[in-house]
Amino acid sequence: MSTQAPYDVIFFDMDGTLLPIEVRDFLIPYYELIQAASIREGWDPHHFRESLNTGIFSMYDHPTTETNETAFWRVFFDELYGGKEVSQEQKDYLYHFFEEFYEHEFDKAGTGVVPNPASARALNTLTEKGYPLYLTTMPMFPYSAIEWRMKWAACDISLFSRVTTFDNSTAVKPHLAYYEENIALADVPPERILMVGNNTEDDLDCLKLDMDAYLVTDYLINDNFFDVNTVKHGSMEDFAAWVEGLPPCTSTHALGWRDRADELRIGHA
Numbered sequence: 001m002s003t004q005a006p007y008d009v010i011f012f013d014m015d016g017t018l019l020p021i022e023v024r025d026f027l028i029p030y031y032e033l034i035q036a037a038s039i040r041e042g043w044d045p046h047h048f049r050e051s052l053n054t055g056i057f058s059m060y061d062h063p064t065t066e067t068n069e070t071a072f073w074r075v076f077f078d079e080l081y082g083g084k085e086v087s088q089e090q091k092d093y094l095y096h097f098f099e100e101f102y103e104h105e106f107d108k109a110g111t112g113v114v115p116n117p118a119s120a121r122a123l124n125t126l127t128e129k130g131y132p133l134y135l136t137t138m139p140m141f142p143y144s145a146i147e148w149r150m151k152w153a154a155c156d157i158s159l160f161s162r163v164t165t166f167d168n169s170t171a172v173k174p175h176l177a178y179y180e181e182n183i184a185l186a187d188v189p190p191e192r193i194l195m196v197g198n199n200t201e202d203d204l205d206c207l208k209l210d211m212d213a214y215l216v217t218d219y220l221i222n223d224n225f226f227d228v229n230t231v232k233h234g235s236m237e238d239f240a241a242w243v244e245g246l247p248p249c250t251s252t253h254a255l256g257w258r259d260r261a262d263e264l265r266i267g268h269a
Contacts, residue, residue: 007212008188008251010126012160013197014137014146016219017236018119019153023221026149029109037101051080059140059166064177068139069167102144107151115154116218122240127159130249135160136182136195138202139169174205183209188251196239200226207231214239 015023031049038048055076062071077086077094126133135157137146143165150157157163162185164178171177183190190206195213197203199221204213215233222228234242 005129005131005247005250006192007131007194007246008192008249009132009134009161009186009194011134011136011182011193011195011206011211012123013195013199013203013216014135014149014153016198016221017196017203017216018123018155019113019149020116020119020218020236021113021152022219026109029111030106033105033108034101037097037105041097048080051076054079056140059172060175064170064181066170067167068169068172069142069165072140072166098142099144102142102148106145107148110148110152113152115152116236117154118236118240119153120155122236122243123155123159125240125243126246129243129246131246132161132186132249132251133159134182134186135163136173136178137164138173139164139166139178140172141166143167173199173202176205176208179206179209179211183211192251200224200228204231214242 012018015021015026034052035045035049039045055072058071058075059068062068073091077091080094081090123133135146135150143163146163146165147157162182164182169178170181173179179190179195183193186193190210191212193206193211195203195206195211196216197213198216198219200215201221201224204215204226207213213231215228215231216236216239217228217233218235220228232242
């Protein structure tokens, strides 16, 4: 008699988990690059950055009746143009600016990142065993930015049934609404989902919904002094070895989920 696998779907964080990088080591070059791009377009770089940050912060606290993308643009436009009415032409100009930036310049922020082969090994092992995978990274960027970062990690983004982006999500971590949304899309009981992450707040809040978790400790963020011994934990190398011991997936749920934002990119919400 076959034994039921312990999980029906595996959720993965990206930064500090699959992608071996400290958040600050990504954010510093990111802001340098986008400020340089704003200068070339004639914007005051400080005002542009303040407007960008205000838009980003809006994604932490907005009604879940709108996507993170909708919240970002609404607040970003308002801040950038000082509360004045923004024409469609002005909006389209900025949509194009960001689209071009993420497509052609964002990749430079990953210069010097050295991937951990254990990340790709773990993903490939789980895929071979039939586990659906969700890339449950902080959904504050468009798909193109996440695709670049997965390339830095030398991981195949196509292995994921769903990738959370700012245009297909209505909340961010650690809000429970973020996990509830993804649990609903997976259509499996939360206790049948494993969350793999490195942040004891953003990633382990899923425990409040009865999900299971594996804490990757290479780039551990533990600002709330969480007792890591209360959950599965280890390096990414340890995790890759651990998944080799998992039985094949026995669930037919969460398979083939097409990202509902496949046709919705910047400027098309």
